[in-house]
Amino acid sequence: MYGNLPDRKLPRQDQELILLLANRWSRAADAHERWAKVARMCVDFVEGRQWTEAQLKEMARQKRPVLTLNKIGRLLRLVMGYFENNQTTINYLPGHDGSGSTDMAEVLNRVSKQIDEMNETQFLHTEWSMDGLITGRGFVDSRLSFEENDFGEVKHRAKDPFNIYLDPLGTDYDLNESSGIIEKRTISLDECEWLYGKEAKNTLAGFVGGGGWDGISSLFDLYAGNEDVAPRTGFGSYDAGENWINEIQGLYGELIDPFRKDITVLDFQYWVRRHVRMFIDLETGDRKAVPDNWDDDKIAKVMDHADRLGNPLRVVWRPEKRVRWTTLAGPIAVYDKEVPYDTFSITPYFPYFRKGQTRGMVEDLLDPQREVNKSRSANIEILSKTANGGWLRHEQGLTEEGKRNLRNFGSTPGVDIEWTGEAHMKPEQLTPTVSTQRVQQREQAANSDFGEISGINESALGDIDKVQSGRAIEARQRQAVIAVQPYITMRNRTMQLFGKKRLNIIQNHYTEKRILRIIGEDGQPVETIINDMQQDPMTGAVQRINDVTVGKYTVAIDETPISSTFLAAQFDEALMLLEKMGPVGAMLAQTRPDLIVDMSSLPRKEEWVEALRQAIGMMPGTPAEAAGVAPGQPAATAPSLDQGIAGPGAEVIQIPT
Secondary structure (H helix, E strand, C coil), X not given: CCCCCCCCCCCCCCHHHHHHHHHXXXXXXXXXXXXXXXXXXXXXXXXXXXXXXXXXXXXXXXXXXXXXXXXXXXXXXXHHHHHHCEEEEEEEEECCCCCCCHHHHHHXXXXXHHHHHHHCHHHHHHHHXXXXXXXXCEEEEXXXXXXXXXXXXXXXXXXXXXXXXXXXXXXXXXXXXXXXXXXXXXXXXXXXXXXXXXXXXXXXXXXXXXXXXXXXXXXXXXXXXXXXXXXXXXXXXXXXXXXXXXXXXXXXXXXXXXXXXXXXXEEEEEEEEEEEEEEEECCCCCEEECCCCCCHHHHHHXXXXXXHCCCXXXXXXXXXXXXXXXXXXXXXXXXXXXXXXXXXXXXXXXXXXXXCEEECCCHHHHHHHHHHHHHHHHHHHHHHHCXXXXXXXXXXXXCHHHHHHHXXXXXXCCCCCCCCCCHHHCCEECCCCCCCHHHHHHHHHHHHXXXXXXXXXXXXXXXXXXXXXXXXXXXXXXXXXXXXXXXXXXXXXXXXXXXXXXXXXXXXXXXXXXXXXXXXXXXXXXXXXXXXXXXXXCCCCEEEECCCCCCCEEEEEEEEECCHHHHHHHHHHXXXXXXHCCHHHHHHHHHCHHHHHHHCCCCCHXXXXXXXXXXXXXXXXXXXXXXXXXXXXXXXXXXXXXXXXXXXXXXXXXXXX
C-alpha cells in the first residue's frame, strides 16, 4: 500500500482465543520463573553481586569483612574471547535438488554480507552469546523493518532472555518445532497509539489510570499476576524488583501516563493450520501458497504464462502451517493477524541443551565462587582478630596506668612493659588459638574446583602452570579449548538456524530490484544488483537477472580464527608445503599466486596479485604460455555476476507476493 496509512483498528475480541492465550501464558510463566531464578543468580555473580542483601546486612552488623573475588568473570571473559577470536560466517551453497546455482549462491552471500554490515551483527553475536553462556539462554530476533525502506530490510536484534517465554512442553532446539513463543515487553500510551491505533490507546487508558474493565478483570489477573524475575538492568542500575515507579504513580497519577512505560503487552507467536490453495511445479514438485488476495483471473494468468514458458503449474488445495501473531495488552487483543513469515522470528542459543533442558557455564561455578568469597573473608577476619591475641596478667602485677597502657599499646611492635611483684606476676601475651591453615586449604580447594569444573586450566588463562615447555603449554591450552567445544558446537547450530531464517526472509521478501553495496575483502566497495529485468538485444526476451527468489540453497557455517598469530602460522605452513612439493609447488605458485597472497597479511592484495600475474606472464616457458595466453596478458577469468550473467532457473516464473 502506498500513500497515507489508515488508522489502525482493534481486531475482533475473540474471548475464547484470549482465554486460551492467557492460559498458555500462565503455564509458560510458571516454567520460566523456575529457570529465571537461577539465571538471575548467575547474572548477579558475573556482575559482582555475589552476596545477598540479607548477608551484607548481617555481616555489617557483626562488623565482619565481606570480600568479592570474581573468578567467574575471568573464566567467562576467556570463553567470550575465544568466541570473538574465531570469525563465524554464513555461506550459502546450491541445494541438493539442482534448482540453485553457484553464481546465485555467491549473490546470496553478498546480500547476506550487506545485511551483516547494516545490522552490525558481529556485536549482536557477542550479546546473545554472552546471554547464553551466563543464563543458558540467548535469543536473536529477525524480521523485516520498514523504518528506513518501504520495501523492507532485514533487521536483527538481540533479545533479553528474561522476556522470552518458551513452550514448557518443547523438547527441540529449533523453536519452530514447538507450539509457540511469548515475548513480554512494556510500552507507553504514546507507543500504544503509534503501534496499534487510537482506539487501542483510548481503551487501555482506563487501566493505566487505575480503572478496570468490568466482567473480565479476573482474566487480566490470570496472566498479569506472575512474579517478574529479572536481573538488574539499565544504566541507572534499575532492579526489576524495585517499586519506585509505583510510588511515583501514586504521587502524580495520570499526569505521567503519556511518558512512562507502564503497559505490559504479550506478543504470542504460534502456529495455525488450515487448507490453502497452492501452486505446484509439475517438473520439480515445489509448491508455493497462492496469496489470499488473488482472484481466479490472476491465478489463470500466472498459469497461462507458466505454460508458455514450458514450466507448467497446477493449483491444488494443501494443508499448511502459518505463523499467527496475537498481541495482548491486559485483557484486550490489540493485534491479531497471520504474519508473512514461514517461521518464528526468534532464534535461540543454548550452550547446553538436552530435550528442553538448558544450562550456561556459570551455574556450575556458583558454589566454588561462594566458597572462595567466604574462605577469603574468614581468613581476613581471623588475621585481623588474632593480630593481638590479648594479655594474661596478675591482678596486682600492673599499676592502673600500666593497665591503660597495656590496653592501648599492647599490640604495638617493640612495646616496653614493666610490672611489679614477683616473676609469676609477669604479663604474658596470648597466642592465637585458631590457625588459618585450614581456611587457606579450603580456599585453595575452591580455586582448584574452578579449573576442574569449567575444564579451563591455568595455562589457558595465561598463568604459569606446572608445565614448563612451550609445546606443553600449547597442548594444555588446546585441552582447554576442547572443554568449551560443546558451547561452540551449539553456537554453530544457532548460526545455522540464523542463516536459514535470513535466507527465508531474503527469498520471500527481497522481490524488488535492489542495488546493494558491500565492502569487499580488498577494502573496496562492491556493487551488486538483484532482481534486475534486462532485455536480450538479439531475441527481445526479458530476463530476470540475479533473481534471489528462486532456487533452493543450503547454509554452511565457516569458523575461521582471525588472530594474527594463527594467520602467520598458516602462511608459514603454506610456504613450507610449496617448498616440499618441489617443481609442482613452483608451478602452483606461478599459476595461482592469489592463493599465497590471500593467506598473507599484506595490504592491497589485489594489486599484488595483478602485478604477480603480469610478471609471471612475461616469463618464458611459463604455464600461461602453455595455455595460449600472450605474454604480459592476464589469464582469462570467469565473468563477474555484476555483468548480467543469468544463472540456471532464470526462466522460472516468479509469483508476486
